[in-house]
Amino acid sequence: MVETTISVIKADIGSLAGHVVVPDFILDIARKSLKEGVEKKIINDFHVTNAGDDLELIMTHFKGENNEEVHKLAWDTFMKGTEKAREMKIYAAGQDILADTFSGNVKGMGPGSAEMTFEERKSEPIAVFMADKTEPGAYNFPLFRMYADPFNTAGLVIDPNLHDGFRFVIQDIKTDIPSFIEMKCPEESYDVLALLGSTGRYTIKKVYRADGMVTASVSTDKLHNIAGKYVGKDDPVAIIRAHSGLPAMGEVLEAFTLPHLVSGWMRGSHIGPLMPVGLKDSRCTRFDGPPRVIGLGFQVSNGMLIGPIDMFEDVAFDITRQRAMEIVDYLRRHGPFMPHRLHDQDMEYTTLPDVLVKYEKRFVDYEVVPKGKVKDTSDSAK
Ligand code: F6R
Ligand code: MG
Ligand code: MG
Numbered sequence: 001m002v003e004t005t006i007s008v009i010k011a012d013i014g015s016l017a018g019h020v021v022v023p024d025f026i027l028d029i030a031r032k033s034l035k036e037g038v039e040k041k042i043i044n045d046f047h048v049t050n051a052g053d054d055l056e057l058i059m060t061h062f063k064g065e066n067n068e069e070v071h072k073l074a075w076d077t078f079m080k081g082t083e084k085a086r087e088m089k090i091y092a093a094g095q096d097i098l099a100d101t102f103s104g105n106v107k108g109m110g111p112g113s114a115e116m117t118f119e120e121r122k123s124e125p126i127a128v129f130m131a132d133k134t135e136p137g138a139y140n141f142p143l144f145r146m147y148a149d150p151f152n153t154a155g156l157v158i159d160p161n162l163h164d165g166f167r168f169v170i171q172d173i174k175t176d177i178p179s180f181i182e183m184k185c186p187e188e189s190y191d192v193l194a195l196l197g198s199t200g201r202y203t204i205k206k207v208y209r210a211d212g213m214v215t216a217s218v219s220t221d222k223l224h225n226i227a228g229k230y231v232g233k234d235d236p237v238a239i240i241r242a243h244s245g246l247p248a249m250g251e252v253l254e255a256f257t258l259p260h261l262v263s264g265w266m267r268g269s270h271i272g273p274l275m276p277v278g279l280k281d282s283r284c285t286r287f288d289g290p291p292r293v294i295g296l297g298f299q300v301s302n303g304m305l306i307g308p309i310d311m312f313e314d315v316a317f318d319i320t321r322q323r324a325m326e327i328v329d330y331l332r333r334h335g336p337f338m339p340h341r342l343h344d345q346d347m348e349y350t351t352l353p354d355v356l357v358k359y360e361k362r363f364v365d366y367e368v369v370p371k372g373k374v375k376d377t378s379d380s381a382k
Contacts, residue, residue, distance in 0.1 A: 003117050004044075004303050005067070007059045008128055008237045009074035010219070011111035014085030014093035015053030021283045022050035023090060026081045030055055033077040042069045044303040051294050052132030052284045053092075054235045055081060058296070060303050065115040068104050075102045078111060112219035116206075116239045124300040127252055127311060129238045131274065133284050134264035134291040136173065136220045136236040137199025138274055142255035143168075143216060143238070144196055146247050147207050148185035153251040156186075161245030164210035170195055171205045171220050180205060200263060200346055215241045235264075249297065253311055256293065259324035265289040268348025270341055272331060275324040278313025290328045 016023050027048055034046040034057060047058040057074050061067070078097060085093035098110035106113055118124075131138055145152035147166040155162040165185050170192070172179040183192045195202040207216035218238045242249040259273035265288060272290040282294050295311035334340035344352050 001119050002062050003064070003119050004124075004300060005061055005064055005070075005115060005117040006126065006128075006217075006239050006300065007043075007061065007065070007067075007070055007074070007113065007115045008056065008130075008219070008239055009059070009071070009106055009111055009113045010051070010054050010056045010130065010235070010237055011078045011096040012054050012092065012235065013078050013082045013096060014090035016090055018091050019053045019288060020285065022053060022055050023085075023088075025088070026055060026085060026090075029081045029084055030057060030077050033080055034059065034073070037073040037077075042073050045305045047296070047298070047305055047308060049130070049279065049282075049294075049296065049308075051130035051235065051237075051282055052292060054130065054132055056128075056130050056237065058128055058298075058305065060300065060305055062303060065117055066105055066107075071104070071106045071113075072102055074111065074113075075106055075109070107221065112221040112234060112236060114217045114219040114237050114239050116214055116217040116241070118214055118241065120300060120302070121244060123244070125242045125249055125297065126300055127240045127242060127249065127295050127297050128308075129240065129256075129293055129295045130235075131237070131291065131293040132235050132282070133268075133272075133289045134236070134262040134274060135200065135234045135268075136203040136218060136222065137196075137201075138262040138264070138291070138293075139218050139236060139238050140196040140199050140202070140204055141258075141260045143204050143207060143218070144185075144193070145255040146240070146252055147216070148189055148192070152254050153247045155247055155251060159245070162209075162247070166210065166215070167208045168192055168196075168204055169206040169208070170202050172201060173203055173220055173222050174201050184210070209246065213245070215246050249311075253295065256295070256312070257317070257320050259290075259320055259327060261327075262291050263342055263346060264291050269346075269350070270331075271339060273324040273327040275321055276312040276317050277321065278310050280313065286328065287332060290324060 030048045037043045043059045043061040045060045049056050082094040082097055096110040150156040167184050169180055169182050203220045204218050205220050208214050219236045240252050242252050256276045259275050261271045262274045265272040274291050277292050296308035297311050298305045298307035331340045344350055
């Protein structure tokens, strides 16, 4: 039986006005390019959308993961969009295009990708989550809840097919050479949490059911690590397979009901709540945020995508959004103070090293003497 692959490949190649939304003409260019990809039989089907300023290419095919033709199609699509974005002087045109020429796979070249391959079940419901203004570790919390927290996923307790638990493939994203560990829940759940709680370092790459059935795939590309300097956030995507022995779609979505705090937001240097929104609100505005996630549901049918359905465009998520905006209001009042502003090592932009160099010589050993005066007691003052 032929296996179907879902490849979600994304990049920020320019947006309007500022880092807000992908312009319609870029979405059109992408649709045209992927349609040609279908005609040339590179892919089978596709859906193009945007998560804020990120262009998202959702593709199905039968060629397996890391397929050169599929990755090249995505790369060429980003190049075509970038060319037009540059011509139109769209903001940050070509931002995530970090290489001059394609070299076999988009990994390490700027775009982010999540892929998953499986033999289609009798019916195959999936959800694709796409976030803006945040990092790959943003999915650690909801994915742990989906696959390892019985207070979120009732099926872990009451569905015999989920009862044996799930295996998490976790990536250490701070190493130069990709480094992964596989851990099992519930048996190792405290140790899994010890890693996943460090969202800037350990991120979930894939999740499998205990018997090996794949159910989740996340993009873990860190632009900052690739470019060696700030070039934008990673704005990750996740593909989730639901139902029939996996968490139900309602359990998958339940995991996003707490607007948990994530890194990113303004200048990639703040924490803020991850707000689930419908497509109509897929645009980061207030203080370039707050960080947002959209969720599209599809049925995968013989390699075709039926749908999408806009999962978070529902009154059931109003309370989450309301809570998120209350948190936003509270956090914003902290201005430049931690923990709203990230720790200096985690900031994407920082002036701190320059400030420290500028004032280096003025750091001296002072001794406070009576009447509020200070006396320099360092050797240099003697
Ligand atoms: C970029 C982003 C924004 C920018 C900020 C400053 O993806 O999310 O928060 O970091 O708007 O942008 P520049 O430096 O381009 O003026
Ligand atoms: Mg941007
Ligand atoms: Mg973005």
